[in-house]
Amino acid sequence: MNVSGCRFAAALIAVVAVGLGEVHGQKPAGFIDITNGAGVRFRHVNGASSDKYLAETIGSGGLFLDFDNDGWIDIFLVDGGSLADPAVARQARHRLFKNRGDGTFADVTAASGIRHAGYGMGACAGDYDNDGRVDLYVTGVGANTLYRNTGNGSFTDVTRAARVGASAWSTGCAFADLDKDGDLDLFVANYVSADVRHNPYCGNARLNTRFYCHPIVFEPLPSVVYRNDGHGTFSDVSRESGIASLRGNGLGVVIADYDDDSWPDIFVANDSVPNVLFRRTGPWRYEDVALQAGVAVATDGAARAGMGTDAADYDGDGRLDLVVTNLDFEMFSLFRGLGGPLFTYATPESGIGAATLPFVGFGTVFFDFDNDGLLDVAFANGHMLDNPAQFRAGASHAQRKLLFRNIGSRRFSDVTSRAGPGFALEKVGRGLVAGDIDNDGDLDLLVTNNGETADLLRNDGPSGHALVVRLIGTQSNRDGIGARLRLTAGGRTQLREVKAGSSYLGQNDVRQHFGLGDATRAERLEVRWPSGRVDVAQDLAGDAIVTVREGSGVVDRRAFAK
């Protein structure tokens, strides 16, 4: 076919595609890979070696945060390292990218004071000292680091002084005000105890085929919870709280009030052992209720390989639901909240079951990509094994991402093929977080990939109206982590809970995004702060970022940058 023929064919395909979209009444989405153009230059160093250290395939994550409080969310990417080769390890470097607000990012790592150490895994961000500047916690193999934001674009390593430098293999983390005393505490999931000096050989020696070991080969580790003492220091209260009594291969963490008792509960996605749901039973006392709640295992009573996780009310019934990514041929797990501490395994009824069978899922996020007022869900995928075809024919290391559109009635529709070129990229996906990088009112995505470049995917799909809410706590923690927002627009009420840590080794933009669909205004916005205070705003015009200060209501409104 000549060039003009190609153009004709492309045009024809485009016409047919648009026509199909219209026939089915679905808006085509468009996530565009802008990574290079935006200046987000980062290639994850996984240190992959013939020794097949498990850490090489687990990381790493990344997050959205506004470290300089300029109203434009920035990017932090965790780099891995190498357990086999010090020279490779030296190439690893975490990156902090400042959002210039013009569609590009500047690498400000050098000036930030953030230094790479050990083998990086994940990160979470929260203003633990309530000074109005978001701080950063980075997990890794053997060393975690707390960076205090000093306010001039730089961070200071305060790990030792804050007493939060756990020395295990840490993965997911989350800040939350677990005791509702107004400052953020810290939960850190630990994975397994893998001694690099005695790395087991998993595979077939005769065929000279080595695989990354199954995590169950190693000793599981308990998670760690740090109570913020309020003076820049933390206390490890894992033992007395009951958190340390359970060992698991923890990866994803999401803290939210699942039973609606106004106290945060902690969900940990465990790899190949039952997930845990720590429910508060008293001051700094927790018990695991995951099995009874129906979120520990799938319907067959068997544990899945839990990787990433997120919590949100996807069906609009006012109860939080959970999603957990799993291995291929396990299906990803969707747990629909029934009220109280009970969930039902909703994977088959949701439409994500069969569609997720071929994928090894990691990052996941509930987000309303098309601003229709219904929470959709996306997944970043990539195999654990770098040679999976030797294990299962047809399996691939790099996999495409998945986007499921919420079509109501508790069902999702796989719209990946119409999600734009950003979703067509096949990579070894790990982290996936959402945030509005260009303040235009729709949610963009950041994807981290093992051993590869990260993907910054700008949402260019046509979308309805929206409202983004930024919280400033006064009596509660400064970022309003744990606050519950109920927004009513067009007769529909949507629920959000502010979280600082979710998905896989990452964290979303903490500003809360609400799609309004055709509605141009929200009838009501209610913010229930962790302190118990409730602020209500009526008749809010959409298509703006509004700031709600605890006790003062809406204090700022900025129209979307269109």
Place this chain on the structure above:
Amino acid sequence: MGIRFARVAVKSVDTRRHLMRAVVTAAILAIPAVASAQRQAFVDAVAELAQATEGVYGDEGPRVGPALDAMSRALDTWDGRLESLEEVARGMPLVPLAIYRRGFEQLAGGELRPAIAELRRAASTDPLVTGSPSEARRVQGLVYWAESKFDKTIEQLEAAIRLNPVDERSRLALSRVLTSAGRDIDAQRVLQDTLRVIPASGRAHWWLATSYERVNRFADARSEFEQAAAHAVAGSAPLLGAVARLASGAADNAGAVDVLRRAVAADPANAEWHRLLAGAYLLEDHPDDALAEFAAALRIDPRDADAHLGVGQIHLNAGRNAEAVDALRRAAELKPNSIEAEYALATALTRVGNGREAARYFEHVQQVQRQRQTDRRRQLLLDIQREEAALRGGSAAR
């Protein structure tokens, strides 16, 4: 009947001894087939006949004649009770050699007289019966195989094929010998050649499918199983089940549903196909269809614990908690220590407010989970020890 035993040019004493034994064995083995036919147990007689034509190992072939003779003699008392060969081959596909296929199809269609005539005609061209020069080579090769002389076995079988390129039995034997020697690729090549020469060889498709699956060529295996199922005169359900398994493995659940529907149609009295189809329906989020299939399985076997479990889980997912408790209690009773049933039952009991009883089941589920985890870890660690020992060149851990 007039079928002669193969008069082959026997050179080896072992081969002669083998053939003599075959003749004697045939006489003994024919007795049940004859007896079956004479007492009008035609299903059994046909089963004997089907086995007789297998002929993978030489001494089975002579059973063709006596079985056909017996059936022929019994024709006068034929009362049409042989409705389908499905009964014969319910658990085992009947994929005859290409030359016998038409005869078996007629048998399956209840056309007994034409079937026997066709089988006689086919037998008259069967190298095993006619004494084709290739047969001596094949038998000689099989004797060598019994003595683990692989090179000589292969040499003889290849010679047999050269002498008679349409000798399906020799080709199949060669592929089996190569497979047993771990030469999967060579075995596949033989089977591919067989299909070029004898396109109607359902057995070549079948064996090629299993060979492809062994070397992880799942898509090709699926295609060959489909072909084999198409050539099955009866008992296609297990072959379709293999197709469904491969479809599921390729995450093609819609394909699995489609092929399991065909398996159910081919063998509707087998609860397993109904259960598998129900499971595939559940993955496709068709709970009503799944419920119907589980119900069909329970009509066949009311004590089918897995079907009760499936029914209970569907009720549970639909919020019909009381119905779920009933079905899951039955499943747990019928299959003690099934944590799948106990977990679902505990969940249902929690939802109907019976927390005390639920706690008992949850506790047991947790115990079993921990034990399984421990066992799995122990097994993985043993595997590691074995491989590390192999890596060091030691054999202590083997």
